[in-house]
Amino acid sequence: MVTETRSTPALPITEDRVRPPEPLDGEHYENAEAILNQLTRFMRLSKRAATRFAATHGDGIEQAAYIILYVLVSEGPRRTTALAEAIHSDTSTVSRQAGALVRHGLVERQADPADGRACLLAATPRGVECFEAHRRARTAEMMQVLANWSDTDLRDGADLLDRLNGELERYETEIHSNTTTAPLKGGNR
Amino acid sequence: MVTETRSTPALPITEDRVRPPEPLDGEHYENAEAILNQLTRFMRLSKRAATRFAATHGDGIEQAAYIILYVLVSEGPRRTTALAEAIHSDTSTVSRQAGALVRHGLVERQADPADGRACLLAATPRGVECFEAHRRARTAEMMQVLANWSDTDLRDGADLLDRLNGELERYETEIHSNTTTAPLKGGNR
DNA sequence: ATAATTTAGTTGCATGAGACACCTATCTAG
DNA sequence: CTAGATAGGTGTCTCATGCAACTAAATTAT
Numbered sequence: 001m002v003t004e005t006r007s008t009p010a011l012p013i014t015e016d017r018v019r020p021p022e023p024l025d026g027e028h029y030e031n032a033e034a035i036l037n038q039l040t041r042f043m044r045l046s047k048r049a050a051t052r053f054a055a056t057h058g059d060g061i062e063q064a065a066y067i068i069l070y071v072l073v074s075e076g077p078r079r080t081t082a083l084a085e086a087i088h089s090d091t092s093t094v095s096r097q098a099g100a101l102v103r104h105g106l107v108e109r110q111a112d113p114a115d116g117r118a119c120l121l122a123a124t125p126r127g128v129e130c131f132e133a134h135r136r137a138r139t140a141e142m143m144q145v146l147a148n149w150s151d152t153d154l155r156d157g158a159d160l161l162d163r164l165n166g167e168l169e170r171y172e173t174e175i176h177s178n179t180t181t182a183p184l185k186g187g188n189r
Numbered sequence: 190m191v192t193e194t195r196s197t198p199a200l201p202i203t204e205d206r207v208r209p210p211e212p213l214d215g216e217h218y219e220n221a222e223a224i225l226n227q228l229t230r231f232m233r234l235s236k237r238a239a240t241r242f243a244a245t246h247g248d249g250i251e252q253a254a255y256i257i258l259y260v261l262v263s264e265g266p267r268r269t270t271a272l273a274e275a276i277h278s279d280t281s282t283v284s285r286q287a288g289a290l291v292r293h294g295l296v297e298r299q300a301d302p303a304d305g306r307a308c309l310l311a312a313t314p315r316g317v318e319c320f321e322a323h324r325r326a327r328t329a330e331m332m333q334v335l336a337n338w339s340d341t342d343l344r345d346g347a348d349l350l351d352r353l354n355g356e357l358e359r360y361e362t363e364i365h366s367n368t369t370t371a372p373l374k375g376g377n378r
Numbered sequence: 379a380t381a382a383t384t385t386a387g388t389t390g391c392a393t394g395a396g397a398c399a400c401c402t403a404t405c406t407a408g
Numbered sequence: 409c410t411a412g413a414t415a416g417g418t419g420t421c422t423c424a425t426g427c428a429a430c431t432a433a434a435t436t437a438t
Contacts, residue, residue: 029328029332031340032335032343033328034343034344035346035347037347038350038351038354040255041354042350042353042357044256044276045361046357048277048278049357049360088233088237135222138225139218139225142221142225143218145360146221146224151220153352154220154221154224155220156349157224157349158223158226160345161224162227164231165231165234168238171238172237172238
């Protein structure tokens with residue numbers, strides 16, 4: 001972390017949220033806008049790509065369930081709540097996705113010995129298998145998409161995205177604590 | 190129906206799609222996987238962030254409509270089809286989003302003098318206004334998220350994402366021409 | 379020990395987004 | 409002029425996700 005950027009020209013911070021009184025224009029602003037535009041573009045493209053992939057390799061793992069399986073396989077059994085936190089999602093979503101995985105026989109709900117209310121979600125052997133297959137297919141596809149990228153490019157890209165994700169997570173939790181968990185419901189008008 | 194029995198443990202890949210006979214393992218593979226994981230993570234986080242933003246600044250522009258307004262404002266009136274192509278979406282989606290914008294008075298449907306079937310979508314003054322306001326708000330938010338990033342970081346990030354998006358677009362159109370537009374419907378099961 | 383409260387997870391309902399199929403109006407070839 | 413192609417719009421489906429309300433279990437207070 002590089003301190004607080006461009007050193008806020010010596011202005012006292014306003015109350016409430018930090019929200020520095022920056023000029024809002026200038027190079028920094030334009031750069032931020034540029035990256036935002038690329039991110040917006042990426043969101044569309046990636047969603048479409050993911051959907052297409054799921055349609056082609058439609059083998060039962062929903063797009064959204066993959067990440068749950070990912071956590072379960074790589075980190076072992078977890079509770080619903082822990083999963084939700086890990087992937088920054090609502091417990092209800094996790095519950096549903098997990099339910100689908102259970103129906104497909106890829107995940108098991110075990111009783112949590114420590115707490116009767118909770119249950120541990122764990123990947124079944126078949127779940128692990130399925131996940132690995134999926135993972136390989138996904139990566140193979142990705143390698144086609146990034147066929148022209150050097151190893152350095154890939155590493156740099158991964159690093160950059162990692163940083164970006166870090167910021168987003170920080171922001172997410174920051175908001176969460178600051179605004180006392182304001183609901184975010186979709187509702188526009 | 191999950192898996193057809195995990196398709197042969199370690200056999201050379203079948204024909205069908207191009208699927209180059211690369212080793213699939215090694216550094217390149219791992220790097221591809223790393224970037225893919227970051228992208229997956231990013232997709233979740235960005236979606237959530239976007240939703241939250243929309244909830245906070247709920248002023249009538251839907252998330253998905255923003256990009257349409259973006260094209261319209263920055264490139265002038267466009268047909269539905271052209272818009273759909275520009276944002277890699279279905280015409281039906283564009284039609285609906287545009288309809289919403291029209292209802293909000295941000296976009297106008299003008300008759301295309303050259304073709305009676307078509308109509309030109311154009312941003313109204315209010316649409317431009319609204320777009321600019323939104324754009325500023327979005328960028329301001331982004332600047333908070335990336336408060337710690339230097340200008341160089343931002344530029345590098347934008348460049349990288351630009352490249353990545355280029356690859357995705359290439360891939361998208363490639364598939365489009367190769368498989369003669371295979372439908373991609375969500376349908377799992 | 380029993381009541382009150384807090385917590386984990388599930389389910390009901392709603393929203394957003396996107397895609398396909400189908401329909402209508404128009405345009406363009408033959 | 410009729411037959412096919414095309415541009416847009418609508419109906420309907422699916423996925424993903426969130427909040428609210430509810431149930432059941434655990435914890436705290438009385």
